[in-house]
Amino acid sequence: MQHLDDGLLHALVDGEVASTELAAIQEHLDRCAECRSRLDDARQMASESGTLIELIEVPTRSPADTGVRSRRTGSRRSWIRPAMLAASLVLAVGLGYAGGVWRSPPAASLAAPIIDTVFVPAESDRQAAERPAPVPSRTQTVMRQPPPPPAEADQQADRTRAEPLNRAIAPPQAQARQRSTDSMAASARSLGFRLRDSTLRLEELVVTGTAAKPESATTIRARSEQLAAGRRTAKAVEAPAAPAPAATLEERVVTTVAATQPVTFIEAVALLGGQIRLIDGLVPNRLEVIGRAVRVIYALQGGELVLEQRRDADSIAIVLTAPWLSADSLGRLQQKIR
Amino acid sequence: MTSFLADLFSQYHSSLVRVIYRRTGDRDRAEDIAQEVFARAAVAPPRNPRPWLFAVALNLIREEGRTESRRGRLLELYRHERPRLAPTPDDELERSERAAMVRAALETLTPRDREALLLKAEGFNYDEIAATLGLAKGAIGTTLARARKRLIEAYRAQEEEAKRHAAS
Numbered sequence: 001m002q003h004l005d006d007g008l009l010h011a012l013v014d015g016e017v018a019s020t021e022l023a024a025i026q027e028h029l030d031r032c033a034e035c036r037s038r039l040d041d042a043r044q045m046a047s048e049s050g051t052l053i054e055l056i057e058v059p060t061r062s063p064a065d066t067g068v069r070s071r072r073t074g075s076r077r078s079w080i081r082p083a084m085l086a087a088s089l090v091l092a093v094g095l096g097y098a099g100g101v102w103r104s105p106p107a108a109s110l111a112a113p114i115i116d117t118v119f120v121p122a123e124s125d126r127q128a129a130e131r132p133a134p135v136p137s138r139t140q141t142v143m144r145q146p147p148p149p150p151a152e153a154d155q156q157a158d159r160t161r162a163e164p165l166n167r168a169i170a171p172p173q174a175q176a177r178q179r180s181t182d183s184m185a186a187s188a189r190s191l192g193f194r195l196r197d198s199t200l201r202l203e204e205l206v207v208t209g210t211a212a213k214p215e216s217a218t219t220i221r222a223r224s225e226q227l228a229a230g231r232r233t234a235k236a237v238e239a240p241a242a243p244a245p246a247a248t249l250e251e252r253v254v255t256t257v258a259a260t261q262p263v264t265f266i267e268a269v270a271l272l273g274g275q276i277r278l279i280d281g282l283v284p285n286r287l288e289v290i291g292r293a294v295r296v297i298y299a300l301q302g303g304e305l306v307l308e309q310r311r312d313a314d315s316i317a318i319v320l321t322a323p324w325l326s327a328d329s330l331g332r333l334q335q336k337i338r
Numbered sequence: 339m340t341s342f343l344a345d346l347f348s349q350y351h352s353s354l355v356r357v358i359y360r361r362t363g364d365r366d367r368a369e370d371i372a373q374e375v376f377a378r379a380a381v382a383p384p385r386n387p388r389p390w391l392f393a394v395a396l397n398l399i400r401e402e403g404r405t406e407s408r409r410g411r412l413l414e415l416y417r418h419e420r421p422r423l424a425p426t427p428d429d430e431l432e433r434s435e436r437a438a439m440v441r442a443a444l445e446t447l448t449p450r451d452r453e454a455l456l457l458k459a460e461g462f463n464y465d466e467i468a469a470t471l472g473l474a475k476g477a478i479g480t481t482l483a484r485a486r487k488r489l490i491e492a493y494r495a496q497e498e499e500a501k502r503h504a505a506s
Contacts, residue, residue: 005480006479006480006483006484007476007477007478007479007480007481007482007483008479009479009483010479010480010482010483010486011464011478011479014458014463014464014479014482016463016464016478016479042483045483045486045487045490046482046486048486048490049455049459049485049486049489049490050458050459052440052443052489052490052493053360053440053444053455053456053459053489054459055433055436055437055440056359056360056437056440056441057356057437058352058355058356058359058365058368059365280364280366328442328445332363332442332445335362335363335364336363336364
């Protein structure tokens with residue numbers, strides 16, 4: 001007896017068999033217990049696979065999403081995926097440091113999208129305010145909260161809250177910050193990479209992020225502290241008497257070929273020729289450079305995940321490493337590299 | 339937006355995003371690709387929209403995959419035991435873990451089989467699946483039979499492994 005093949009049984013279950021063929025099929029099923037059993041199996045499989053697939057739902061955006069999606073014309077995706085505001089924020093803090101003057105927000109504003117509450121220039125620093133802004137005014141448009149005139153109590157409170165974020169920026173000396181910013185811009189320019197460009201990219205990042213939970217602010221701040229603590233340019237700020245600007249990026253890279261060195265976001269992007277790859281949905285813990293390669297390091301529950309990238313002649317070589325992860329998990333993370 | 343495009347959009351956009359998301363696991367990318375698809379439909383309105391929209395979307399996904407591998411990405415893999423799943427999760431966590439397992443199980447299918455399954459889940463009939471994927475209608479039943487069997491096997495294997503980890 002010729003049994004019904006699997007394709008036909010599934011077509012039967014899906015209602016795709018023409019009525020003209022049904023009579024013969026029914027006659028066979030009446031005689032063949034095995035095919036009846038296989039038809040039941042097919043029905044069960046169709047139902048179960050449908051249920052499984054329905055488990056995969058498109059994640060909805062939270063109500064606090066900005067709703068503004070910045071797109072580059074002519075390309076399908078931005079070179080940096082603005083998937084998580086937290087990631088944007090950590091990177092943006094790097095730029096913010098170069099911009100010189102930041103303070104942490106009043107606690108009440110933590111409920112608002114994080115980007116609003118962090119990018120506020122320290123109004124109390126009058127010297128910095130009077131000085132021509134080192135970062136082009138375009139960054140000013142990114143900040144959503146206009147700096148409020150600080151009452152004395154607010155200033156005090158702000159200084160206290162600003163402490164963790166600004167520790168590496170340390171003594172609030174406008175001159176030192178200006179030097180640091182100038183040296184950063186000089187480094188960037190020496191590599192043919194204008195600070196303005198990185199600011200533009202930052203704006204793409206900041207306007208397309210999603211809101212993070214308030215408790216993430218602490219995590220983000222802690223991570224930004226780690227980033228800030230590792231920066232070499234922090235030393236230039238903490239030694240205000242030093243007249244010379246920090247070594248250019250090229251100088252630092254040449255002298256640190258054999259060892260990893262912490263690096264700022266701007267430096268990393270410049271080193272990679274204007275692009276940096278990140279993993280969608282994960283927040284970088286820190287950035288390092290070794291030789292001419294940039295390492296984006298993620299601290300996950302099981303260990304560290306290292307996304308190393310190096311610019312070659314006409315491409316970027318990328319290596320994703322996490323010895324503690326399975327090949328499947330690593331493969332899935334690889335899919336998320338943007 | 340023309341009326342035709344507006345109708346097309348309201349009818350198919352969320353379904354398109356859903357299929358692309360299930361295929362890629364990336365919501366932003368799904369929306370980007372869907373937008374690209376509708377942009378192309380605006381320029382050259384298709385006569386048979388549904389299979390056209392989904393075929394273009396699936397092709398775009400494939401094209402992007404090829405471009406990325408041309409850039410010479412390197413990947414170092416180390417074999418190690420799977421990371422533990424969270425113990426006694428609440429309903430939402432359990433659901434998202436199960437969804438992750440389904441996505442992983444889908445990855446074990448060939449692209450064709452996976453696409454056929456996703457289109458079927460979206461309510462496509464065999465004619466539409468055949469037109470979208472460029473297959474003969476007679477082959478769809480067999481394709482789905484194979485895909486369903488494989489998905490369920492792969493999912494159950496993951497469930498077993500998850501239970502073993504939870505127990506240990």
